[in-house]
Amino acid sequence: MSELSPLNIGEGTAEAIAYRLMLDVMRVENRTMSSGAMAGAHTPADRHYLLNTYHECLMAVRGKRIAASTGGNRTAA
DSSP: OOOOOOOOOOTTSHHHHHHHHHHHHHHHTTEESOTTTOOSSOEEOOHHHHHHHHHHHHHHHTTOOOOOOOSSSOOOO
């Protein structure tokens, strides 16, 4: 199996901003990418959570996010 080359996302691109936003969301939601790295109230983020959260952040950065109805006072971004 060949080794994957690292993905280079330019600073300031929508993708880079969305990734940093996803990390902020994860911190607020007490999620971590590693199952054993953080003890306590942190919950490991699974593949589904990561991909959905990144997608939502990317759509928000691009101005195309539609907020899910959660019963709160959220509106479309």
